[in-house]
Amino acid sequence: MLDQQQVPTAPGLSEEDVRRIVRAELEREPATRSAAIIASKGTLDWAYPPLILATTAAASGMDASVFFTFYGLNIIHKDFERLLKVSPLGNPAMPMPVPMPNAVLGLPGMGPMATAMMKSKFRGKHVAEIRELLESARDLDVRLIACQMTMDVFGYEASDFLDGVEFAGAAAFLAAARQAHVTLFV
């Protein structure tokens, strides 16, 4: 990670000089102040990275937009609290209290249990809830854009989504991404 105390400086360049150069660079290249992120996954765990990065980008003075496509639409659906879940099945990376074979993880009730466990764990560690991140995103003017094509495929209406959500397609995302140095696919 970048620690500004450790930024190497050329001889004769003070920290103030470096700051001035960085600021000039930021002004010269507006794309350094823009982030365009795609959120394609609709599980509770994968809802975090795009929202964390978008809110942090916006809090850092950047224009941030998140394009929600396919299962990522769950994140901005009005019913996101119910839709966002995790499943331990087929996810060997998920920490479990005791090792369990997939045959057990596939039993009824294991999915809801894993979801409840993750929510409880996150709450215990004071990780922000998805609701809080969505509120922060709104406060920080993060653009939340739903993919119109997947909405049509899944049978969603505009009214199914949170207030403030915009609707667009690939061309709109690419137009934003062309102006952004930070583009991520989650």
Add this chain to the structure above:
Amino acid sequence: MSQTQIETAAELDARGLLCPMPVVKTAKAMKELAPGEVLKLIATDRGSIADIPAWASTTGNELLEHYEEDGAFVFFLRKSGEV
């Protein structure tokens, strides 16, 4: 530890919060300040040691000083004149 006394205009207690909330709340708190004023931030998120300097560098605000005290990380951030 702080050698000099820094005059602060506001204090933000972000103890217990994890990424990204210390940065999100810091940005919000800094918005309330006038250029040149200083925010004192107290956080317990270990990630803030790297994240707050990175945030300051991205936004052009100045990190005057930071140190660890009683298991918390204390930062003094001066609002830039250009934001």
